[in-house]
Amino acid sequence: GKGTVAATPEQGDVEYLAPINIGGQTMNMDFDSGSSDLWIFSTKLPAASQTGHQNFDSTKSTSFKAITGASFSISYGDGSGAAGMVGTDTVNIGGATVTSQAIELATTVSASFVSDTNSNGLVGLAYSKLNTVKPTQQKTFFDNAMPSLAQPVFTADLRKAAVGSYEFGNIDSTKFNGSLQWTAVNTTQGFWQFSSTKFSVGTGAAMANPGNQAIADTGTTLMLANAAVINGYYSQVQGAVNNATVGGVTFPCAAKLPDLNVDVGGNFNAVVRGDDINFAPVDATGQTCFGGLQAISGNLQIFGDIMFKSNFVVFNGGNNSLAMAPHG
Numbered sequence: 001g002k003g004t005v006a007a008t009p010e011q012g013d014v015e016y017l018a019p020i021n022i023g024g025q026t027m028n029m030d031f032d033s034g035s036s037d038l039w040i041f042s043t044k045l046p047a048a049s050q051t052g053h054q055n056f057d058s059t060k061s062t063s064f065k066a067i068t069g070a071s072f073s074i075s076y077g078d079g080s081g082a083a084g085m086v087g088t089d090t091v092n093i094g095g096a097t098v099t100s101q102a103i104e105l106a107t108t109v110s111a112s113f114v115s116d117t118n119s120n121g122l123v124g125l126a127y128s129k130l131n132t133v134k135p136t137q138q139k140t141f142f143d144n145a146m147p148s149l150a151q152p153v154f155t156a157d158l159r160k161a162a163v164g165s166y167e168f169g170n171i172d173s174t175k176f177n178g179s180l181q182w183t184a185v186n187t188t189q190g191f192w193q194f195s196s197t198k199f200s201v202g203t204g205a206a207m208a209n210p211g212n213q214a215i216a217d218t219g220t221t222l223m224l225a226n227a228a229v230i231n232g233y234y235s236q237v238q239g240a241v242n243n244a245t246v247g248g249v250t251f252p253c254a255a256k257l258p259d260l261n262v263d264v265g266g267n268f269n270a271v272v273r274g275d276d277i278n279f280a281p282v283d284a285t286g287q288t289c290f291g292g293l294q295a296i297s298g299n300l301q302i303f304g305d306i307m308f309k310s311n312f313v314v315f316n317g318g319n320n321s322l323a324m325a326p327h328g
């Protein structure tokens with residue numbers, strides 16, 4: 001089988017939401033290739049947390065089965081988190097269906113999830129080894145769906161301020177230009193991870209970034225890179241400053257932003273378009289803009305939605321590889 005759902009950006013492209021059906025109930029969800037739990041807002045949450053959200057009601061699903069004694073508790077890179085109980089139900093994403101998918105019903109969620117009323121949970125699409133369910137770890141929707149998918153793949157077609165799509169089981173060649181370029185991924189940490197040991201800015205010379213790694217993370221809004229990339233890139237942008245007040249690099253909204261070229265797995269170069277690196281104005285005057293490329297310490301970079309806006313991405317769970325091509 002296969003399935004396709006629209007991926008709709010929240011205001012400002014903060015995250016992309018897509019509908020899934022769980023036991024007959026539709027929930028708009030944040031698809032996250034950087035984690036591996038499918039958890040949902042539920043009627044088991046305090047009423048105040050449920051306000052404004054779609055809340056899964058397990059008593060209304062004839063196919064829901066609780067997993068006795070199972071629980072989950074997850075915390076994310078940005079400090080947010082959720083925890084609760086676990087069951088199984090039929091999950092259908094655009095036609096791709098898993099009849100006994102572990103679904104994690106939140107009984108508590110952090111404030112940033114409550115206030116984000118467009119999102120009613122996450123669909124984890126990283127490797128199942130990162131799933132937090134105890135005492136028996138559960139599999140992701142993609143892992144469970146793979147054997148019945150026409151191809152063991154899912155694709156992300158995320159667009160700047162426009163509706164894109166997530167697709168399971170099929171690679172739609174009308175959605176990208178040229179040929180897909182492939183690299184093996186390193187699954188050791190449970191991410192869609194690859195090396196990225198060189199980069200260049202605009203038409204500039206390649207710069208080394210030894211020992212550097214990156215993950216493809218649809219659940220991260222920006223593109224987070226180490227100091228070598230941040231300094232190499234923003235030294236080419238007139239008026240770019242590290243603005244502690246707003247919490248990152250800003251530049252004049254009128255700045256002409258160069259493309260960022262990053263090596264992927266030593267196998268190909270991915271282009272992040274300069275236009276996609278202009279994330280948003282920092283205030284109503286529209287004079288100063290916040291960069292979509294921001295700093296992270298350490299050597300594990302996070303290629304989030306800013307990178308996905310420039311590249312159609314294929315995740316191949318059959319041979320643990322990943323491919324990119326410019327959007328069509």
Ligand SMILES: N[C@H]1[C@H](O)[C@@H](Sc2ccccc2)[C@@H]2OC[C@H]1O2
Binds near residue numbers: 080122
């Ligand atoms: N993989 C990412 C994940 O999807 C989000 S979870 C999230 C938290 C609050 C609001 C929306 C989403 C979090 O930020 C980066 C990393 O962890």
